Amino acid sequence: MPEGDSVLKVARKLDARLRGAVLRRSDFRVPQHATADLSGLAVLGTVARGKHLLTRFEGGTTLHTHLRMDGEWTVLAPGKQLPRRLVPDVRILLATTVDGRPGPTAAALRMPVVELLPTAQEGDAVGHLGPDVLAPHPDVDEAVRRLAAQPDRGIAAALLDQRNLAGLGNLWVNELCFLRGLDPWRPAGTIDLRRAVDLAVRMLRHSVDVPGAYQVTTGDTRPGRSHWVAGRAGKPCLRCGTTIQVAAEVPGDAEQRRTWWCPRCQPSLTAA
DSSP states (O other): OOOHHHHHHHHHHHHHHHTTOEEEEEEEOSGGGTTOOOTTOBEEEEEEETTEEEEEETTTEEEEEEOTTTOEEEEEOTTOOOOGGGGGGEEEEEEEEETTEEEEEEEEESOSEEEEEEGGGTHHHHTTOOOBTTSSSOOHHHHHHHHHTSTTSBHHHHHHOTTTSBTOOHHHHHHHHHHTTOOTTSBGGGSOHHHHHHHHHHHHHHHHHSTTOTTOSSSOOSTTOSOSSTTOTTSBOTTTOOBOEEEOOOTTOTTOOOEEEOTTTSOOTTTO
């Protein structure tokens, strides 16, 4: 599933290409909105909220999308068309005009969540989320409060719960636990939650704002060296040389996502 920094990059692309354009045609290829027609509406902009995307139109309508594992937004220049092989994957087409001329066309491919709702009711889609780690001014106090409310919960599962802190995915949680020296299953109530949240904010902001830093946690962009533990099962730890371990995901169990860690750099409480 895409991380919050990935989704923010998509939001920025959609916002830059579509903001101010007017829809000349909308095509929703999902059953619940098959008859929807937004033609003639101006695009007010697109924002990210955690891993959710909200595209707003004049007149008080919002398009809510979520990429989950396979969804993708692409924006075509005027006159360009999708390759024929991708046409069956289209869930949304938004063709625009800019200053009376054909503008870009946005296409949502394999999009698992497509919802039109009144802008005033966006909270129905994203109101359950915790503070957004990539908000201009993240509410760290509230994130810490929510994480601390379940002190016995493993820290990795707690950080992945979007109701506590929105935007963190498996990559960032595994890397954060390594950098803070935390066993991923260590109870949240036994660690300095503020330092963990502050680090999450700094890491994701660095990823989206610094050229060449996108999802590089080690500072080393060479193949196989951009992450400390994520995706490195069986390889030596880049810090101490210990073999990186991995625990397989248990489908349907939010507490058992695929997890990578270094047993030496991230000792359990009993080992410590």
